[in-house]
Amino acid sequence: MSRSIDIKLRVNGENVSATVPARLNLVDFLREELCLTGSHVGCEHGVCGACTLTVDGDTVRGCLMLAAQANGKEITTIEGLADSGQSTALQAAFTKRNALQCGFCTPGMLASALGYVNAGGAADRDAIRQHISGNYCRCTGYQSIVDAICDVIEETRT
């Protein structure tokens, strides 16, 4: 049970090697070992989306993936997205549209939104709503979040 595994991965562009308990999940590894506390934990079983981050360009739940499974992969957290400028337009739109209140859902929401935008998603409110339906927000009622994502798509494609 207490078996440990050596892993090597890239996190936000930096090489990381660590020895982790086999059952440690990725989001706990990032939060506790690397102090990247921007990824949040809301349910720990894959429903709320607060832990959403990017692994090799795909949007994944950090609470459903083990740190051991991240071996050899490229992880980008909210901190990395912000530093690299990948999410600049979304950040600005979320701020302008007031698409956050308590902010706890925001890092996961941005990661999901970025997945949608990067995949060439349309500025179609229905499609956006379906796409982010795996990310809960208890505060905003989602209206402003959909507005913000729409804005970014419209601005970058015109």
Add this chain to the structure above:
Amino acid sequence: MSVAKPLPHDAAKLHVTGAARYVDDIPTPRGTLHLAFGQSEIAHGEIQSIDLTEVRRSSGVTAVLTADDLPFDNDVSPSAHDEPLLAEGSVHYVGQPIFLVIATSHLLARKAARLAKIEYLEKPSLLSIDDALAANSRFEEGPRIYQKGNATNAIKQADHTIEGVIEMGAQEHFYLEGQAALALPQEGSDMVVHSSTQHPTEIQHKVAEALGVPMNAVRVEVRRMGGGFGGKESQGNALAVACAVSARATGQPCKMRYDRDDDMIITGKRHDFRIKYKAGFDAHGRVSGVDFIQYARCGWAQDLSLPVADRAMLHSDNAYLLENARIESHRLKTNTQSATAYRGFGGPQGMLGIERVMDHVAHALGMDPLAVRRANYYADLPAENAGASGGSLTGKMKSQTTPYGMEVTDFILHEMTGALAKAADYETRRLAIAKWNAQNPILKKGIALTPVKFGISFTLTHLNQAGALVHVYSDGSVHLNHGGTEMGQGLFLKVAQVAATRFGIDVSAVKITATDTGKVPNTSATAASSGSDLNGMAVKAACDTIRARLIDFLVGHFGVAQEAIVFDNDEVRIGDKALAFADVAKLAYENRISLSATGFYKTPKVAWDRIKGEGRPFFYFSYGASVSEVVIDTLTGENRILRTDILHDAGASLNPALDIGQVEGAYVQGAGWLTMEELVWDDKGTLRTHAPSTYKIPACSDRPDIFNVSLWDRSNPEETIYRSKAVGEPPFMHGISALMALSDAIASCGESYPSLDAPATPERVLKTVERVKHGI
């Protein structure tokens, strides 16, 4: 001027970069220990033995505490001293903390907590409203009763009567950030606690009692919460006290956070209610008498149940002038989580009772429910009347009082309803829906417009006070502190806008700092929607003290008249001269002028006797109205909200962007309560829906397809901060229009009245459709 601007949330930049810190994100010193509760597995019984051998032996465990190990007060209740941190001999609900594990990690603590062997002598448990009624298990000696006129006679003499009952379920807060606390032992016997709480002063108080130290030995800090909604008014006490006693016992920093399942199993929720009603009315739908019996399921400890149930009574008139009303309220004690504060604080439940009556009356008469509602509204505040609620009425307006005797003099819902019905095209859509329903046998649509009148102030009068601390530094930057807490509602920004406006500087020059019991003492919870009303005024008072000192000094120094001094645009104009605000601060400092002040505010005019049910519990009312349109599938019960239009009264809004955000979020949460969020306890009292996999809150795809929200931007007749109105709770009750629209859709399936209970899940909608189809 900074107030009234739609500025974005002050912490937006931190949130979008992941830099905003919640309690669990605060870097902890080496050696920080982690806690978990061992919980009761039964709903009611005596503990016969506790064997913790395996728990202590489990990997990473440093210590295990039981009630016997607590040297001082073992209590985390906000009121009646009836809620031990760790059970003493008996247990009263499934999930009640019995022992406390202190371990080297969160996971190891939780694992160890499951290894206890506890033997119980099980006793019969009271789980439902019926169980509690049968056993006469309640808080307070008997029901509370408020009345006006003679409801029984009025109903007897009325041309028409209806009778019915509505059940409304509980609701989990589902703040996205779970409960969390961190205690850091200091030198001597001092303790610093970081807590995700709406009520730092209460945390300080409970921690001090548990440690056997005076309040001045405990400092509580709250930078932000990841959502609160009332769920962090008292429910954080257990974690903070657990951390503090463990930190004292071990000498190490201690942190505790509930994982989601523990959070849902241990903490209290919105009270579920049953409301029985009888009403008498005339052929125009005008209600002459109404009688309510409200049953609130309060759970095992008193917590805030008395004021919650009071507020349900105080909202059983909603927007309607009831000349004869009787409201009887039962506060029932059950073996379930201790129900607690939740956005609206009983108001939504009380309001839903009278909205159901209006809907039922309309159905009985075959009238548009909106016509019945408007026929029963209080009269609008006459345009020329600057008077405010509770004030004396002069002129043309006839006196109109609530069932608890408070004058309503600021009513505006006739005008607002007219404006909303027009903007949302209510009449036309209602006709179109009737036509559509006649042509569609399977899918049915429904529409409803419901009003909200919500009383603003704590009903416990002495809580209506607030303090602030403001420093101006010699470089002109401002440090702002007050007793309110930030849970996402934007309170900090609104209050900073007030400070910036008082000094005529940009809001960016105001540093918003964490709520801290060492800076502002004896604060009330950030609750009852009162955050910006109270703290905004306290901050204004502090800023005005400093301003007055500056003006005094400038008058003497420059030999100008007081009126010649104006704070604006980052400058102070002194006659025909202008100095940067920063230069004025520096000059004042060099001339030995104090640039630091406290501010204090207490709400005027409120006085309330909750036993008699008389007086003026509220400073003023907030208003609003919403129209929801829904569609249901009569074969499956599935349903969705197609369109919602809301017009909401925020007074002269301090920040329209924040206020609209509050309204949107509140509606979705309110509609969630009434349509999809269902808590299910089994017959052993175990909560079966203790995670989002089984408890469904609204996702983005559940919100209305079309969603229009606007503010009714008109000054509050009462002297509130820049004439704004409180906005946290009132819009939650717009969710009622979604339930009433579902009822309207179901009503089109047959002749009988739907009597739709909440939450109107697909299952319940389907059952109700079947009933209406068969005329029962």
